[in-house]
Amino acid sequence: MLRHSISALALVALAIVAAPMSAQQPRALKVFISVDMEGLAGVVSGVEVSANGPDYGHFRAIMAGETNAAVEGAFRAGATEVLVRDSHGDKRNLLPADVDPRARLLRGASSGPKNMMEGIDSTFGAVVFIGYHAKAGTPGAILEHTSTGNVVDFTINGVSLPEGGYNALTAGLYGVPVVFAAGDRALVEQLRGLLGPIGAVAVKEEIGDASLGMSPKRAQDEIRAGVERAIRSRAKARVYKLSPPYTMVLKVKQERALYAGALKVRDGEVTFASPDLLAVLAAFNAMK
Numbered sequence: 001m002l003r004h005s006i007s008a009l010a011l012v013a014l015a016i017v018a019a020p021m022s023a024q025q026p027r028a029l030k031v032f033i034s035v036d037m038e039g040l041a042g043v044v045s046g047v048e049v050s051a052n053g054p055d056y057g058h059f060r061a062i063m064a065g066e067t068n069a070a071v072e073g074a075f076r077a078g079a080t081e082v083l084v085r086d087s088h089g090d091k092r093n094l095l096p097a098d099v100d101p102r103a104r105l106l107r108g109a110s111s112g113p114k115n116m117m118e119g120i121d122s123t124f125g126a127v128v129f130i131g132y133h134a135k136a137g138t139p140g141a142i143l144e145h146t147s148t149g150n151v152v153d154f155t156i157n158g159v160s161l162p163e164g165g166y167n168a169l170t171a172g173l174y175g176v177p178v179v180f181a182a183g184d185r186a187l188v189e190q191l192r193g194l195l196g197p198i199g200a201v202a203v204k205e206e207i208g209d210a211s212l213g214m215s216p217k218r219a220q221d222e223i224r225a226g227v228e229r230a231i232r233s234r235a236k237a238r239v240y241k242l243s244p245p246y247t248m249v250l251k252v253k254q255e256r257a258l259y260a261g262a263l264k265v266r267d268g269e270v271t272f273a274s275p276d277l278l279a280v281l282a283a284f285n286a287m288k
């Protein structure tokens with residue numbers, strides 16, 4: 001009797017140990033999707049992505065379309081959870097009911113330094129950027145800027161960064177690679193230059209300050225397929241990191257009040273250093 005109980009117990013113990021190895025158990029895969037608007041298919045003017053613009057509703061629907069294409073691609077690639085971060089302006093562009101119900105939506109401005117990456121942590125396996133744009137001063141780009149219209153250039157450890165660059169660094173802090181980006185051709189080239197050969201779709205390109213691009217439907221088809229491919233091959237993706245301590249140099253058109261610990265280099269140029277990337281981003285957010 002005692003012998004039987006012991007062997008039954010041993011079987012139970014074996015089953016508990018074996019459970020996570022079972023092929024039936026899907027491996028958790030969380031995907032983080034940050035969605036801006038300037039790099040969406042067809043967008044060529046700031047008015048189109050401003051809440052008071054007459055066509056804002058139209059481009060808002062295109063934002064939801066590209067978002068849902070990325071969400072679908074992520075689930076086809078085996079995602080078990082998807083978080084969508086609305087990353088444009090006041091972060092209240094995606095209407096909750098328009099987003100694929102399998103995803104969770106993080107909307108509204110955040111007080112923390114992660115901003116467009118609010119919600120990222122080490123439980124995620126891959127990051128996707130949709131509707132992204134090139135940094136301030138990029139030639140041949142559509143609606144290029146860095147965070148605000150006030151930033152001329154933002155570098156960390158000598159590397160000039162677009163929004164997609166410092167957002168990739170934020171993800172890298174948690175060991176998460178950026179695997180895919182959609183935006184104009186200049187955005188795609190700029191991010192590949194920084195992050196390596198990530199998956200990407202150039203939904204449009206600049207021609208004489210105008211935009212030549214795909215129809216939203218075509219862009220969504222390519223995003224869906226591209227995100228699926230990129231997430232399936234995420235093992236090859238590189239986690240983007242710079243070596244701490246982090247020294248930022250921020251050049252602006254209009255100087256803001258000097259942030260605690262920041263130093264003025266010359267008119268319109270400040271610097272701030274810290275071993276903590278999020279502290280540097282907080283300084284950037286305060287003075288940008």
Ligand SMILES: [Zn+2]
Binds near residue numbers: 087089
């Ligand atoms: Zn934006």
